[in-house]
Amino acid sequence: MISEKTIQAVRDLDIAVVLKPYVNLTARGSSLVGLCPFHSEKSPSFSVSPRKNLCYCFSCHRGGDGIAFVMEKENCTFEEAVERIARDNNIPLDFTNRQMSDKEIEDAKHRESLMAALDVAQKFFYDSLRITFSDEARNAQAYAYGRWPEEFCSTFGVGYAPKDGRAFMEYCKRKAVDTDLLIELGLLKRDKEDKEKIYTAFRERVIIPIRNRWGRVIAFTGRYIGTNDKAAKYINSDNSEIYTKGDTIFGIDRASRVRDAANVIIVEGAPDVMRFNILGYDNTVATLGTSWTDHQFEQLKKYYQAITFVPDSDVKEGELFGPGFIAVIKNGAEAIRKGFDVTVREIPFAEVELTDEELKELYPDGVPDDAVKIKPGKNDADSYLKTAVDFTSLSEKYFIVWLAEKRFFEADSIQKERNAVSEIADLLRYVKDSLT
Ligand SMILES: [Zn+2]
Structure with missing residues (x-):
């Protein structure tokens, strides 16, 4: 196996250097452009961002980092691509298996074959979203590109799992991927009754790849876009030898590559991370629905x-805080305990119009002209942030101060104020005890 040190050195290479044998690039503004190496063209559609270390073709919509580029161009595996780039650029090839026991080598080989199977699955999903002649794919494109720009979908690797699961099975069979590996990864499932019967787990879903810090796909999350009300909105890959939900940080591949960011932004979920990435904040991460x-x-x-937390702003009837704030209080205290400097940025509440019934209840004698007709509502970071300016304009507070202000501000009775005081005192004690 290639060592992590070698993979990191390859990842750190300037993408323009990696692409040099394949494409002639010239500077245009802050980007480099050239004729796309994946198809023939007369005017350059292929663009490289040295700042993000990513490339993208505006014509065929292929894109990604240097390793992904070489995998596609040379039709090779991740390891082969890393090895090729390392050799071309005089990066010493370190292999880790010299000091490993037979068992460790066996395990490492198994993990590598799981990841190779995921690479095949990722390519299938990626290509399935980009089929031009199918109504089903066009429908998936409408969803994906309605939510995220097409360029971003390409470099991020957003894909689609077709409704008919046989397409995935047949593709994997053609690529000689072992069925047991796909079952182990949770991409194929065995029927509970008829063990001989196997079906595809991800169907009619927009697929978001989950990557490790080297940018390798280790799992998927899939957003259902069909019409069956009973289907879960999101499903994730099962835990496997290469993916544990509670250990994985969504967005770490990009966040670990940012060199000049003062802090990391923690948001609530994968869609928020994607939104922040689009706005230029690659230093954004989330867990996959669990606490840190x-x-x-x-x-x-x-x-x-x-760390800067950006929780969704949410309200809960009869409660002082919504689930987003409660999670930040818990995770924030834990982060302080771990020695991080912690701040919070607050997203303003959405304004929700009161319904006629709510108004009638508030004003039984008739609604006055100057009546307030709105109430605070949930604002996801994902839906609120449309431009980088939205983010920079958000208020930022030191965690403890923020917490205190928030609690007092929202306490609407003496009892709640007292509760707030004792909770903050508890938290301060907890943090202090943890640090000593
Ligand atoms: Zn192209």
Whole structure:
């Protein structure tokens, strides 16, 4: 196996250097452009962003980092691409298996074959979204490109799993991927009754790849876009030897590559991370629907000293805080305990119009002309942030101060104020105890 050190060195290479044998690039503004190496063309559609270390073709919509480019161009595996780039650029090829036991080598080989199977699946999903002659794919494109720009979908690797699961099975068979590996990854499932019967787990879903810090696909999350009310909105890959939900940080591949960011932004979910990436904040991460674990904070610590939480703004009837704020209080305290500098940026509440019934209840004697007809509502970071200016204009507070203000501001009774005081005192004590 190629060592992590070699993979990191290859990842750190300027993408223009990696692409040099394949395409002639010339500077245009902050980008480099050239004739696309994937198809013949007369005017250049192929664009490279040295700042993001990513490339993209505006014509055939292929894109990604240097390793993904070489995988596509040379039709090779991740390891082969890393090896090729390392050799071309005089990066010493370190292999880790010299000191490994037979068992460790066996395990490492197994993990590598799981990831190779995922590479095949990723290519299938990626290509399935980009079929031009199918109504089904066009429908999926309408959803994906309605939510995220097409260029972003390409470099991020957004794909589609068709409704008919046989297409996926047949593709994997053609590529000689072992069925047991796909079952282990949770991409194929065995029928509970008839064990001989196998079906595809992801169907009629827009597919978002989950990557490790090297940018390798280790799992998928799939957003259902069909019409069956009973289908779960999101499903994820099963845990496997290469993917554990509670250990994985969504967005770490990009966030670990940012060199000049003062802090890492923690948001609530994968769609928020994608929105922040689109706005230019690659230093954004989230868990996959769980609270932050020690192991996740330890991983972040390798790259960042300061954390800024951007929770969704949400309200809950009869409660002081919505679930987003409660999660930040819990995770924020844990992060302080882990030695991070923690701040919070607040997204303003959405304004929800009161219904006629609510108005009638508020004003039983008739609604006055100057009546307030709106109430605060949930604002997802994902839906609120449309431009980078939206983000920079958000208020930022030191965590403890923010917490105190928030609690007092929202306390509408003496009892709630008292509760707030004692909760903050508890939290301060907790943080202090943890640090000593
Ligand atoms: Zn192209």
